């Protein structure tokens with residue numbers, strides 16, 4: 001399955017909603033880093049890489065954006081527009097993000113700190129690694 005979504009429980013009361021995400025409980029890894037994309041300019045697309053060992057979960061906590069997930073054999077697209085759903089970005093999943101709404105805040109939980117050497121940023125290199133896996 002290329003698209004794997006986690007459904008987060010909404011805790012809340014008459015004051016409003018609250019979502020809590022714990023590492024190794026609600027996502028399948030220790031959360032070592034959180035980053036978020038916001039203010040993405042109209043027409044901009046991002047991503048265009050895969051990771052050798054990093055696992056991530058992307059949650060669109062405001063607005064919407066579209067992900068294209070690609071494992072080298074199949075491609076699938078999904079619109080993220082819910083603060084209670086997390087898209088799993090497993091290792092060796094080429095991903096591209098499109099159609100950011102102006103109010104989009106895309107939060108990403110990551111299993112490790114930033115490491116440029118974990119990125120595969122060239123699609124041909126990605127396919128090469130997939131073929132030899």
Ligand code: TYD
Pocket residue numbers: 033035045046047048049113114
């Ligand atoms: P980049 O990986 O190009 O973003 P995307 O692939 O989502 O389009 O990251 C943009 C810049 O931010 C790049 O210079 C690397 C830097 N960066 C960090 O320093 N730490 C991080 O955790 C991330 C995700 C990016």
